[in-house]
Amino acid sequence: xxxxxxxxxxxxxxxxxxxxxxxxxxxxxxxxxxxxxxxxxxxxxxxxxxxxxxxxxxxxxxxxxxxxxxxxxxxxxxxxxxxxxxxxxxxxxxxxxxxxxxxxxxxxxxxxxxxxxxxxxxxxxxxxxxxxxxxxxxxxxxxxxxxxxxxxxxxxxxxxxxxxxxxxxxxxxxxxxxxxxxxxxxxxxxxxxxxxxxxxxxxxxxxxxxxxxxxxxxxxxxxxxxxxxxxxxxxxxxxxxxxxxxxxxxxxxxxxxxxxxxxxxxxxxxxxxxxxxxxxxxxxxxxxxxxxxxxxxxxxxxxxxxxxxxxxxxxxxxxxxxxxxxxxxxxxxxxxxxxxxxxxxxxxxxxxxxxxxxxxxxxxxxxxxxxxxxxxxxxxxxxxxxxxxxxxxxxxxxxxxxxxxx
Numbered sequence: 001x002x003x004x005x006x007x008x009x010x011x012x013x014x015x016x017x018x019x020x021x022x023x024x025x026x027x028x029x030x031x032x033x034x035x036x037x038x039x040x041x042x043x044x045x046x047x048x049x050x051x052x053x054x055x056x057x058x059x060x061x062x063x064x065x066x067x068x069x070x071x072x073x074x075x076x077x078x079x080x081x082x083x084x085x086x087x088x089x090x091x092x093x094x095x096x097x098x099x100x101x102x103x104x105x106x107x108x109x110x111x112x113x114x115x116x117x118x119x120x121x122x123x124x125x126x127x128x129x130x131x132x133x134x135x136x137x138x139x140x141x142x143x144x145x146x147x148x149x150x151x152x153x154x155x156x157x158x159x160x161x162x163x164x165x166x167x168x169x170x171x172x173x174x175x176x177x178x179x180x181x182x183x184x185x186x187x188x189x190x191x192x193x194x195x196x197x198x199x200x201x202x203x204x205x206x207x208x209x210x211x212x213x214x215x216x217x218x219x220x221x222x223x224x225x226x227x228x229x230x231x232x233x234x235x236x237x238x239x240x241x242x243x244x245x246x247x248x249x250x251x252x253x254x255x256x257x258x259x260x261x262x263x264x265x266x267x268x269x270x271x272x273x274x275x276x277x278x279x280x281x282x283x284x285x286x287x288x289x290x291x292x293x294x295x296x297x298x299x300x301x302x303x304x305x306x307x308x309x310x311x312x313x314x315x316x317x318x319x320x321x322x323x324x325x326x327x328x329x330x331x332x333x334x335x336x337x338x339x340x341x342x343x344x345x346x347x348x349x350x351x352x353x354x355x356x357x358x359x360x361x362x363x364x365x366x367x368x369x370x371x372x373x374x375x376x377x378x379x380x381x382x383x384x385x386x387x388x389x390x391x392x393x394x395x396x397x398x399x400x401x402x403x404x405x406x
Contacts, residue, residue: 033096033097033098034070034096034097034098035064035067035068035069035070035097035098035099035100036069036070036072036089036092036093036097036098036099036100037061037064037069037070037071037072037099037100037101037102038071038072038074038085038086038088038089038100038101038102039057039060039061039064039071039072039073039074039100039102040057040074040075040077040082040085040102040103040104040105040116041053041054041055041056041057041058041074041075041076041103041104041105042054042075042076042077042103042104042105042106042117042118042119043075043076043105043119044076044119045105045106045117045119045121046119048106050105050106052104052199052200052201052204053075053104053105053201054075054076054104055199055200056104056200056201056204057073057074057075057102057104058073058075059199059200059204059208060102060104060204060207060208061073061102063208063211063212064100064102066212067211067212067251067252069098069100070092072085072088072089072092076119077118077119078118078119078120079118079120079121079132079133079134081118082116082118082134083134083138086101086134086138086139086142087142089101089142090142090143090145093143093145093146094145095145097145097146098249099143099145099146101139101143103116104201104204105117105119107153107154108129108133110126110129111376112372113135113136113137114135114136114137114153115129115130115133115134115135115136116133116134116136116139117132117133117134118132118133118134121133136151136153149182149183150182150183150184150218151182151183151184152183152184152185152186153183153184153185153186154185154186154187154201154203182218182219182222182241182242182243183241183242183243184222184239184240184241185239185240185241186201186202186203186229186237186239187203187237187238187239187240188238188240188362202229202232202233202237203225203229203237203239205228206224206225206228206229206232207221207225209224209225209228210224210225210228211251211252212251212252213251213252214252214253215250215252215253216250216251216252217248217249217250218248218249218250218251219243220300221251222239222241223299223300223304224299224300225239226238226239226241227295227296227299230296231296275297275298275301275302275303276302278294278297278298279294279301279302279303279306279307282294283303283306283310285310291307291308291310291311292311294307295307295308295311324339324359324369324383324390325339325340325341326338326339326404326405327339327404327405328390328402328403328404328405329402329403329404329405330347330400330401330402331401331402331403332398332399332400332401333347333349334349335347335348335349335353336348336349336405337402339359343358343359343360344356344357344358344359345357345358345359345371347373355373355374355375356373356374357371357372357373357374358371358372359371359372362380366382367382367383368380368381368382368383368392369381369382369383369390377394377395377396378394378395379392379393379394379395379400380392380393380394380395381400381401381402387404388403388404389401389402389403389404390402
């Protein structure tokens with residue numbers, strides 16, 4: 001099986017300068033496949049330098065070498081060197097290669113497209129992003145030899161470019177996972193991650209804890225990382241994944257046997273009997289909080305997959321139940337907004353002005369919706385208790401409000 005793993009982590013803090021490039025090979029792991037990784041960490045930005053990315057890159061590269069990866073490691077690199085490294089990485093890949101791309105540094109989204117920011121980027125306008133940054137899509141284009149892709153994206157909270165352009169949203173944009181792929185975000189798409197206060201950013205810190213666990217499947221690694229990040233952040237930061245995986249991959253297979261997940265981690269009082277009893281008490285619940293509690297107490301329990309499935313089903317049903325489809329009258333601009341059940345929406349104003357958008361339910365508990373408009377604005381609004389008003393702000397801080405057309 002060919003496996004491609006891509007991790008992109010943008011973290012925050014204060015920079016360390018300088019550039020390092022190292023390529024170190026190791027013998028393949030017990031599973032026998034060839035493993036190749038490109039690890040990039042950018043900290044030394046002139047605007048809003050970062051503390052964690054270089055540390056993250058060094059530590060991830062070290063962990064990957066122990067796991068049998070041939071690692072190309074680069075830190076504080078300019079755009080030309082980033083592009084060259086990506087091409088070099090792509091040239092090393094072939095059928096049967098496990099490929100891993102890791103990026104720590106500034107990242108941004110513009111009009112729904114994600115970009116990685118080199119340390120020499122001089123971004124003064126929206127148009128300059130395309131010439132100064134590295135398009136994530138161009139990275140994926142280099143990695144077509146692999147049939148399984150994993151992408152992890154994490155955007156900084158203090159992105160220095162975020163407020164310069166109206167079409168630039170917070171965090172990174174969600175991307176659809178192609179067939180045989182997993183895309184993981186260090187926080188929910190469109191949201192931003194917590195600052196790193198220690199040597200590593202919170203997400204990388206949790207990744208390093210679990211990536212070397214023997215016999216732990218790839219998706220279980222990310223599940224444990226998610227639980228760790230949510231616990232450490234008080235659930236303020238929730239890693240997110242979309243997946244179309246069809247096979248298994250183990251960073252550290254169990255030698256001489258088919259790898260199996262390690263034993264579940266549970267709280268001291270959480271015996272298997274208690275777990276089953278607890279699960280039976282909530283398995284038909286209509287409250288997502290019940291499944292959140294189960295996953296916190298039994299992050300690798302016997303019913304974890306069922307809990308996640310039930311939770312996602314309830315969230316989907318909640319999105320349908322919290323109905324915003326229909327016609328709305330905006331109070332901040334003349335015209336009407338048509339919101340459709342399929343996640344699309346359209347503004348029609350005077351002088352035959354028409355603007356399209358996409359909407360999503362981003363926080364069911366707060367009845368919060370996000371409307372991403374094609375002309376660059378993003379509205380984050382909350383549905384009133386009576387279901388008749390949408391009230392919030394756009395991405396430049398202006399108040400917005402919509403009243404349901406009766």
